[in-house]
Amino acid sequence: MDHFRTIYSSRAAEYHRMIAVEDVEGNIARIFRQHAPWAGRRVLDLGTGTGRLPLLLAAEARCLLGVDLHFPMLRENKNQRARSHLRWDLLCADMRCLPLPSGWAELTTAGWAIGHLRGWYPDWQHQIGRVLSEMHRLTVPGGRLVILETLGTGSLEPAPPAPGLAEYYAWLEQEWGFTRHTIRTDYQFNSVEQAVAHTEFFFGPGLAAQIRARNWSRLPEWTGVWIKSLESER
Numbered sequence: 001m002d003h004f005r006t007i008y009s010s011r012a013a014e015y016h017r018m019i020a021v022e023d024v025e026g027n028i029a030r031i032f033r034q035h036a037p038w039a040g041r042r043v044l045d046l047g048t049g050t051g052r053l054p055l056l057l058a059a060e061a062r063c064l065l066g067v068d069l070h071f072p073m074l075r076e077n078k079n080q081r082a083r084s085h086l087r088w089d090l091l092c093a094d095m096r097c098l099p100l101p102s103g104w105a106e107l108t109t110a111g112w113a114i115g116h117l118r119g120w121y122p123d124w125q126h127q128i129g130r131v132l133s134e135m136h137r138l139t140v141p142g143g144r145l146v147i148l149e150t151l152g153t154g155s156l157e158p159a160p161p162a163p164g165l166a167e168y169y170a171w172l173e174q175e176w177g178f179t180r181h182t183i184r185t186d187y188q189f190n191s192v193e194q195a196v197a198h199t200e201f202f203f204g205p206g207l208a209a210q211i212r213a214r215n216w217s218r219l220p221e222w223t224g225v226w227i228k229s230l231e232s233e234r
Helices: 003-010 012-019 027-035 052-057 071-084 116-120 124-138 163-176 192-203 205-214
Strands: 042-046 063-068 089-092 105-111 139-153 179-184 221-229
Touching: 003 012, 003 071, 012 071, 012 192, 027 052, 027 139, 027 179, 027 221, 042 052, 042 124, 052 063, 052 071, 052 105, 063 071, 071 089, 105 124, 116 124, 116 163, 124 139, 124 163, 139 163, 163 179, 163 221, 192 205
Parallel strands: 042 063, 042 105, 063 089, 105 139
Antiparallel strands: 139 221, 179 221
């Protein structure tokens, strides 16, 4: 089984412990407020995972539905929802084919999820194209689509961490009309050893060694935010 699939299937609580200290400067909310405001809107979050975006968006959204294929991630998502005392709905489904009516959402998001299909499927353009088509179908004219993907963890400059991801990102922009914004989403841990303990299972020993060598309790990270408005669609 793929490394990330294994984590999403069996280590959801550890995954959430790691991402809970991500984006210490609050740049994700800032870019959303500037380019994809969500207050009072119906939000659909694809690949919702353990609730990273719902925890950020649910308080101001009119309603929010999180979708994920991995039930253990949704179980941890429910735990986080209960702890936050916020409200949102959850659906276990494949984001390539969703049992929802067209125009359900005013804002559709997909955070750190679609890029996995680039590595999982040889026909990645077809598979990712299915997700993007669903995002377009499910979002009303005048709505926004937002995709977040990695531009490097432990990197001092933003860049796609693999050639395949670079190809996918360029395809999003050139073939699908998304506009990229780049933000910092650093992790802030209490110590260097905590940074290693909470990230090595996900990012591997190479990054752990870099964290120790650079004495990082604040782990640098870059995130790409691809946004598309459907206002201009005919």
